[in-house]
Amino acid sequence: MTSDNTCDASLEELRRLQVLAPDPQRAARVRMRCRAQLGRRQKRQARRELIAGFARRTLAPVVVGGFCVIYIFSLVTTTLRLRGVFE
Helix, strand or coil: CCHHHHHHHHHHHHHCCCCCCCCHHHHHHHHHHHHHHHHHHHHHHHHHHHHHHHHHHHHHHHHHHHHHHHHHHHHHHHHHHHHCCCC
C-alpha cells in the first residue's frame, strides 16, 4: 500500500462516520442548571453584601464607641488617682 492508498482509505472511513447533532434536551438541561447556579450565586452575593453593610453601619460604630468609653473611663480614673481621690 502506498501513502495515497492509506490516505484514501482513511478518508473513506471518515466519510462513513455518523454526523453528530447537539441534543436539544441536554442543552436545555445545561442551561437550566447554569441559570440555577447563577441564581444561587447572586443570592449568596446579596447576603454577603447585606452582612457587610450591617457590619459597616452598626458594628463599626459600636466598636469605636466602646473604645472611646474605655479611654474616657481610663482618663477619668487616672486623673482622680493623681488628685488623690482614691487614697
